[in-house]
Every structure is written in structure tokens, then in C-alpha cells.
Amino acid sequence: MPIKPRPITYECPTCGWSKTVAPHSDCLIIGRDGFDTCPKCGDKNLALRSANLIERFLLGFSSALMGR
């Protein structure tokens, strides 16, 4: 059984931007599944952490809305 990748939350310490992504595979696509800079202010020091329960719930909710 393959292990499902865990959702990850990116957070910008500078402007407060955050995004939760659920990788579909081991290879991340920058701009869809991953970020190396903040899309809002361009900060390169994004914090990375596992998404908490609420964020995972919201991610599933928005995915359902988009019909994924």
C-alpha cells in the first residue's frame, strides 16, 4: 500500500500568507503543490509544517467545490 502524502501548510512569516496543499505524489510541482517563495510578497523564507485538522478539512472542502 502506498502511503498517501500528508497535506502541508506553507506560511509566510513576513506577510502572513498561508496555503495548504495536498501533494498527489512524491514529486512536487512548484506553484501547484509547492512554493519556494511567497506569491504575495516574494519572501523566500516560507515556513513549512504539516497541516492541522482544520486546514485539512478546509482543503477537502475546497477540493470538493472544485470537483476534484
Ligand SMILES: [Zn+2]
Ligand atoms: Zn509573504
